[in-house]
Amino acid sequence: MPHTPLTIAIDGPSGSGKSSVSRAVARELGLAYLDTGAMYRALAWHCLEQGLDLDDGEAVTQAARDLPLDVPTDPDGQSVTVGGTDVTGAIREQRVTEQVSAVATNLDVRAELRRRQREVIGAQREERGGIVAEGRDITTVVAPDAEHRVLLTASEEARLARRSTELHGGADADQVAATRDQIVRRDEQDSTVSAFMEAADGVVTLDTSDLTFDEVVAAVLALVRGEVVAQTEPQAPHTPDPDA
Template structure:
């Protein structure tokens, strides 16, 4: 998926590692597009709840995924998410979505549909901007195993919980549910806790935001020759 001179950066990792904000910053630095693949599962979760589709009804959720009128904003400065032309970026970050999204994300038919959408979006954005930084949980292994640069961002559980608690202003118990429990459930269908062969690990446990961005850019420079 390197597509000639285009740089495709795939970043995976568990919740709270900073991969979303770091990926956006890296995309801005490289002057390429950005894709938050997790937001796609959140958008479907929101849509199903709006349509009163039971999230445990796997067939109904898979059908909703195939018909989902989703548009992803891929500008790293404004990565908005739209359903039927309506911005839902704020809505998909609500705690009710965070608590429910794993049920949707572990639906194998949904994953197959979303993964194909993600491949198509990455190719489209890469063609338009000269590259793309895509982040999620199975981008390095399933969606784009032939990406120019593949990175697994990790951090200690303590660091991840502290970041997410500060980010969302929620209790420690709620944070544990959103970090540890969600990772446990999601890991049943996706490997994002350890790096696959050829994937570079970047541990952000003791790095601040700017240091994390620089660490990723260093890997991109080493792997693809991009500063």
């Protein structure tokens, strides 16, 4: 555990590896871990269970404010619960994946969940000495003052192959085609309210297209430890809309 509180913020498009890499980095450094995407998925699941119209912005926003959500911060134990119900598996189901962008592009919902995310980050800096937080907005809006901010990226081909293998057990043409809508469509929808395809000023980009999982984890750890990493480079200034 570091002596000085540490926040590592990791963002990137779908299939870039940010969740699994962030969890591994948190485990290696003895830090807490926050999957912010799980919070949006949990809200989408809750709204679907309650029969709410996801196009009813006010109703969904109120659901976000009232959501009895518990997202654990232990990188080795990620049981997401809503009102005491374990929804860890349910929030990854296809019906949630297809609908979550409708929730995630609601600006009032984003404001509420960002508030919760900042609370978690602050608490874990105090309690555990630091946190690895990953997801949309994390490097630019939620934790712009994080000690380390990283944008993981990869070619569309690589991202599709990874997510296809994860969901379907392989990456042949049919399996990749079945995955394409989830990756491409969600990124297009989410990019209307969040900047995650290009790094903001001060955020380091790591292209993972040709790297193994272990190599990506090692590269992020090297960055945190101040070692030279050939794969990373600072990006040109980019100022996202603070209300996006």
